[in-house]
Amino acid sequence: MRMNPRPPGLYRWSRLFRRLSTLAVVVVVTVSALAVYSATQVRPAPGAAGGLTQLLLPNGTVELGATFNLSNPGPFAFTHLRLVAVVSFPGAGLLAVGGTPDSTIAGASTGVVPLTIFIPMATSPVGATLLTHDAALPVDLWLNTTYAGLASAAIRAATNFTWGAPFAQFNATPGPPAPQPNGTLQVPVEITFSDHAVFGDVGTITVRVVSSAGVTCATSSLPIATPAGAAFAQGLSFYLGAGCDPSGGQLLVSYDGPGISAAFPPEALP
Amino acid sequence: MSGQMVPPGARGETTAPPLFVAPAGRPVARLPGLGRRVAMASAVFVVAEIGIALVPFEALRRLSGLPIALGVTPFEVLAAGTVLALLTAARHFSKPSRAYGPVAITAAVAGIAYLLWLAAHATIAVDPGHGVGVTLTYGTVLELMAVAPALSLVSAVVTTLEDLRHPGERLPFDYPAGGV
Known part of the structure; x- marks a missing residue:
């Protein structure tokens, strides 16, 4: 039986990079597959708000608030999570803009995302109308986030907010x-x-x-x-x-x- | 086998697959014959074509029937995947020859270019209606995936250098004869 001697240096370097290349594929594919699986496990957590709350602030601004709870059981984090909401008044355009600060939901945790929108009743051109008329206000929501540092998602949704007039x-x-x-x-x-x-x-x-x-x-x-x-x-x-x-x-x-x-x-x- | 390298001290190659017998203390290579190389390269091509061309093509073709906007068309992926599969097969075929390094460099560069091109178009937009829309961007995954052909590129460059400086030196290690 004849044993081959040690391969030459250049051959060993070439072989090392070939193996590292294979390892890179395995690591990236494994992490990506794990991230995809973890992403499928993300769920709204109990306690998620079903609608917006209203509060009249002393400065004449109506505060609309909602809280979204997100269960993230996987090992990867949501980063740069931002939620932006735009409330319009039919026929009058933009009424209010609100959102959340840039936030992170760590892996294996439940994140709370508070959304706050302020409607300036005192200064809005349609403030007087909102005082006396109920309205279905179109709300456009945009959610942007990055998951596991690998993929980013942008989700938009449109809904209506039922405004109850105080007068x-x-x-x-x-x-x-x-x-x-x-x-x-x-x-x-x-x-x-x-x-x-x-x-x-x-x-x-x-x-x-x-x-x-x-x-x-x-x-x-x-x-x-x-x-x-x-x-x-x-x-x-x-x-x-x-x-x-x-x-x-x-x-x-x-x-x-x-x-x-x-x-x-x-x-x-x- | 035109262009095939002969390792140092090779002699007595009279049958296929050729067996290169070196003097005592020198490594020995058993190079595959042309038929075996063609067969193996064909098998590599079939596997690569399925993995990087046909399966993605079929997946994208099915998705294109849904309200989903893709950054690339199925035929672009099929064409690029077929080119890559051919290069992969060519790399495998040329391994016992000096052409291996340049072919491997070409395949690696093509792989990097393909993945970076895909990364630039790695967006999926889903519009299920009812005012809801989802856009996914996964270019980072493909950019990370490009590390693999980048490392292969380094390996190919090193192999090219080795073939230039010491032709045939690597063959006994790529195709060890085992016991003689």
């Missing part, structure tokens, strides 16, 4: 003016609305009776504290002096609440 079906209904024995003119006004929001209405409703000449004949303020989901109905009576003819005038109603000052659409006086 839904708001009406300031003037009644027929009635002359009084003392020479004044009584103008009854009925204020009604329903709070469809998930937060209560707290603040002051101010009603002004303005003549056709633009002169404010009478003003009344009405403190309100309406719980979420409740209906509101209250009558007011204005007594106008002889110098103020409400005929052809307007009823101007405004709301002042925490961080919000809004005027409701004017109502014509009979």
Whole structure:
């Protein structure tokens, strides 16, 4: 039996790189297969929010919040995880943008991804509309992340957010003016609305009776504290002096609440 | 066998497969005959063609029937995979010859280029409707995979150098005769 001597140096180097090449294939394929399998095990964890929560902040901003819990049982991490949400108002375009900070969900853990969107009710052009009208607001969601450092995913989803107006079906209904024995003119006004929001209405409703000449004949303020989901109905009576003819005038109603000052659409006086 | 190298001290090669018998203390090579090389290269081609051309082609062809946008077409993968399979087979066929190094370099460079090209187009967009869309990008996997042909390239360059400096030196180790 004849034994071959040690291979020459160049041959050994060549052989080493050939083997490393094979090893590289094995490692990359194995890690990739493991990553694919682990990715299939990712699930929404119990406690994941089913919808958005609403909160009226003192600065007149409505905060929409949601929390997504993600169970990542595999050994690989989600990195650069970002969620961006854009809320639109039908016919008026962009209403609000929100999102999450760049976050990481480590392997073998459950990550919590909080999403927060702020709707500036006080400054938005459609803020007054949202005060009085329920709406289905289109929400576009984008999620970007990298898994195992190997693959990145971009997921977009479109959904609707049901907005409940805090002063839904708001009406300031003037009644027929009635002359009084003392020479004044009584103008009854009925204020009604329903709070469809998930937060209560707290603040002051101010009603002004303005003549056709633009002169404010009478003003009344009405403190309100309406719980979420409740209906509101209250009558007011204005007594106008002889110098103020409400005929052809307007009823101007405004709301002042925490961080919000809004005027409701004017109502014509009979 | 044109272009086939003869290891140092070779003599007595009268039958196929040729057996090179070296003086005492020198390694001995048993080079495969032409028929065996063709058969083995063909087998390598068939396996490579299935693995890197036909299976990806069929997978992409089936996916293209779904609402999925791929970065490459099935026929591009089939064509590139077939070229790579041919180069792989050619590399295997040329192993006992001086052409092995250059052919292996060509195959490795082609492999690197193919994987980097795939990496640049490694995007899958799924649009199941209902306002949902998913885009997956997996170029990093293919870039890492390109490390393998890069290492093969280094190996091929070293082999080319070895063949230039010491023709036939590697043959007894690539094709050991075993016991004589």
